[in-house]
Amino acid sequence: AQRVTQPEKLLSVFKGAPVELKCNYSYSGSPELFWYVQYSRQRLQLLLRHISRESIKGFTADLNKGETSFHLKKPFAQEEDSAMYYCALLYSGAGSYQLTFGKGTKLSVIP
């Protein structure tokens, strides 16, 4: 079965410091991975997806199939980055279509 692991429940960094939110997955097929973000009092929204290979709000994430990881990175954290971040893996096939989420990491950027 597919699984997504986010080892850190809480990550605190100072403003301007680099950020790395870890995500590891287990999946026997070809993975499609996403990062979703939830800001305070807002709904869950897509931050980025690996197939787009784009940078959103300064964040990037590279899929490493060898290490089965999809870590989210930003070189300089901003206060407005404080939020809950969820890594998610899409499983599709054999009639199934599920987005499996990790438990999330709360990022707190200290001014």
Place this chain on the structure above:
Amino acid sequence: DTGVSQNPRHKITKRGQNVTFRCDPISEHNRLYWYRQTLGQGPEFLTYFQNEAQLEKSRLLSDRFSAERPKGSFSTLEIQRTEQGDSAMYLCASSLRGGTGGANVLTFGAGSRLTVL
């Protein structure tokens, strides 16, 4: 279109009562999903529809849970004989159908929070 809309936003009920949540997806999206989220957990998949057809149900969806999407537009999630363990945030999401560029991108609603006393 203001995105995915869910009602009610918060429901408090007594154990044993039935509750129903409604989700109105983005109009051009033909896929609709229900997820459940409890404290400290990520969203957990419950079920999804393509148009009016319910194509997949999670093992989390016990017999007390039923979801419908009768006309392929809005959907309802009903929980019968609620239990305290049903207390959670119920999230609805929608997406475009498979084969399109945005098919795998889910747009979430704000959720319906259920509290079972």
